[in-house]
Amino acid sequence: MPAMGAPWWQTAVIYQIYPRSFADTTGDGIGDLEGIRRRLDHLAWLGVDAIWLSPFFPSPMADFGYDVADHCDVDPVFGTLGDFDRLLADAHERDIKVVIDWVPNHTSDQHPWFVESRSARDAPKRGWYVWRDGTPDTPPNGWRAAFTGESTWVRDDDGQLRPRLLDDPVGIEASAWTWDDATEQWYLHLFLPEQPDLEWRNPEVVAAMHDTLRFWLDRGVDGFRADVVHAIGKDPDAGPDAAASGLTSPESDTSEWEQTHEILRGLRTLLDSYDGDRMMVGEVFLLDTAKVARYYGDGDELHLCFNFPPLFTRWAAPRWRGRILDVEEHMGSVGGWPTWVLSNHDNPRHRSRYGTEARARAAAVLLLGLRGTTFLYAGEELGLEDAEVPPDRVVDPGGRDGCRAPIPWDRDGLHGWAAEPWLPWPPDAADHSLEALLADAASMPHLYRRLLAARRSSPALQLGSIELVDAPDGVLAWHRRHGDDERLVVVSFTAAPVDLDLGGAWVIEVASDGAGEGGRWAGTLAPDQAVVLHHPE
Ligand code: ISL
Numbered sequence: 083m084p085a086m087g088a089p090w091w092q093t094a095v096i097y098q099i100y101p102r103s104f105a106d107t108t109g110d111g112i113g114d115l116e117g118i119r120r121r122l123d124h125l126a127w128l129g130v131d132a133i134w135l136s137p138f139f140p141s142p143m144a145d146f147g148y149d150v151a152d153h154c155d156v157d158p159v160f161g162t163l164g165d166f167d168r169l170l171a172d173a174h175e176r177d178i179k180v181v182i183d184w185v186p187n188h189t190s191d192q193h194p195w196f197v198e199s200r201s202a203r204d205a206p207k208r209g210w211y212v213w214r215d216g217t218p219d220t221p222p223n224g225w226r227a228a229f230t231g232e233s234t235w236v237r238d239d240d241g242q243l244r245p246r247l248l249d250d251p252v253g254i255e256a257s258a259w260t261w262d263d264a265t266e267q268w269y270l271h272l273f274l275p276e277q278p279d280l281e282w283r284n285p286e287v288v289a290a291m292h293d294t295l296r297f298w299l300d301r302g303v304d305g306f307r308a309d310v311v312h313a314i315g316k317d318p319d320a321g322p323d324a325a326a327s328g329l330t331s332p333e334s335d336t337s338e339w340e341q342t343h344e345i346l347r348g349l350r351t352l353l354d355s356y357d358g359d360r361m362m363v364g365e366v367f368l369l370d371t372a373k374v375a376r377y378y379g380d381g382d383e384l385h386l387c388f389n390f391p392p393l394f395t396r397w398a399a400p401r402w403r404g405r406i407l408d409v410e411e412h413m414g415s416v417g418g419w420p421t422w423v424l425s426n427h428d429n430p431r432h433r434s435r436y437g438t439e440a441r442a443r444a445a446a447v448l449l450l451g452l453r454g455t456t457f458l459y460a461g462e463e464l465g466l467e468d469a470e471v472p473p474d475r476v477v478d479p480g481g482r483d484g485c486r487a488p489i490p491w492d493r494d495g496l497h498g499w500a501a502e503p504w505l506p507w508p509p510d511a512a513d514h515s516l517e518a519l520l521a522d523a524a525s526m527p528h529l530y531r532r533l534l535a536a537r538r539s540s541p542a543l544q545l546g547s548i549e550l551v552d553a554p555d556g557v558l559a560w561h562r563r564h565g566d567d568e569r570l571v572v573v574s575f576t577a578a579p580v581d582l583d584l585g586g587a588w589v590i591e592v593a594s595d596g597a598g599e600g601g602r603w604a605g606t607l608a609p610d611q612a613v614v615l616h617h618p619e
Pocket of ligand 1: 228273309365
């Protein structure tokens with residue numbers, strides 16, 4: 083039985099949906115909310131506890147929805163508020179919670195707030211954004227915007243993708259400031275010029291953004307994923323002049339601002355004033371777990387924080403050992419509740435990063451065997467790789483189209499889409515379609531389903547402690563314990579078989595390759611294999 087008493091977001095497996103790429107019902111080649119609603123049965127079959135929807139709000143789509151022009155409506159390309167309400171109700175009927183994206187750092191330049199702010203220096207909403215004096219040739223400071231057109235990933239000798247951003251600084255020339263000719267001032271944008279930053283030190287902005295949360299809380303959403311939330315309390319007049327936006331550069335230290343924590347406490351108070359354990363998970367894009375941990379406050383800031391260093395970690399046992407210990411050190415018993423994520427709409431899928439399906443399978447066991455809330459990215463349960471996007475089909479200013487390829491549902495034709503989708507298909511779309519894979523009990527979605535079921539039935543996996551145990555080179559093994567319930571998770575990062583003595587008798591509950599499930603553990607880990615073990619009944 084699942085452990086009782088913990089809030090849902092601690093035990094949950096949360097499935098991210100990028101609405102444009104999920105399922106199209108209208109025939110424009112772009113996914114929509116109704117498409118998501120019609121696929122809820124797949125998510126219930128898989129066993130996810132919640133879905134997180136990337137932005138579906140009215141937007142000029144300069145950043146595919148992360149440039150919000152109205153926080154309280156649905157873009158016609160995705161449907162209507164009525165479609166949202168139906169999706170929410172149908173998800174809740176299946177006991178699936180709904181988390182939506184909330185973009186507090188910036189709006190679209192087409193948002194009525196910015197249109198007004200830009201109209202005149204003395205416009206009532208001028209102070210809702212960050213305007214500074216200067217001359218057109220010299221920005222107010224040296225801050226640089228994200229999105230350079232340069233990939234932040236490079237392919238290594240062993241076929242894995244290596245994050246460039248941790249190792250070599252990316253040369254970014256673009257300033258985070260744009261000169262407004264009409265009013266002769268600069269405005270700040272940590273992302274595209276079409277995404278001006280809000281001025282969160284203005285109480286009117288705080289109140290207006292709280293209202294956008296209330297709008298969706300009143301409608302019944304269970305939580306929010308807060309976009310680049312660590313950056314909202316910035317002070318462009320203080321700190322090092324060379325500070326980057328903190329998003330594409332190792333200089334990200336400079337994007338920690340004390341003010342952010344105060345804003346987060348206000349958001350927490352608002353969410354906790356609603357019943358039903360409403361949750362906010364923040365995209366804290368600081369590549370240092372000790373720093374990420376601060377955004378939990380004293381249990382009075384974010385409920386959960388994304389912790390990205392593991393996503394930028396190569397598939398190698400010593401490195402992953404370091405990541406796990408890092409999380410335990412900084413988010414131990416007194417700290418925040420950890421989260422784990424391997425793929426999302428901003429980075430190459432881990433199936434593509436790690437290079438083989440066997441590793442991606444082992445990674446699924448690792449992900450779901452760790453202590454914390456798990457985030458899955460739609461399509462990882464199908465083992466999708468990133469699409470090859472030819473230059474004439476590139477649409478994202480950040481070079482992230484590959485991981486946003488459409489989900490293939492059916493084997494044939496348009497793979498269940500109502501029209502040719504907006505991006506190319508992922509490789510081998512027919513063989514990686516849900517229809518094809520469901521017919522094969524050994525396939526990836528069946529593995530994910532078994533892992534989610536194992537997790538749901540085990541308090542140790544959902545909430546238990548984690549303790550690394552000795553293992554041979556190339557292997558990581560850890561205990562999970564909660565009361566009498568105990569699991570052992572063993573992950574091989576090597577392409578050779580490994581013998582290991584785990585002490586005592588163990589039964590294979592889930593194996594990444596499906597081998598031997600339900601039988602006794604025989605003492606040898608197959609190449610690239612990972613297993614969840616329990617004691618004999
Ligand atoms: O995309 C990245 C690297 O390829 C990240 O640096 C990304 O910019 C960072 O994670 C912030 O991402 C979030 O805010 C952006 C939006 O484009 C991303 O899709 C979103 O996840 C601006 O809103």
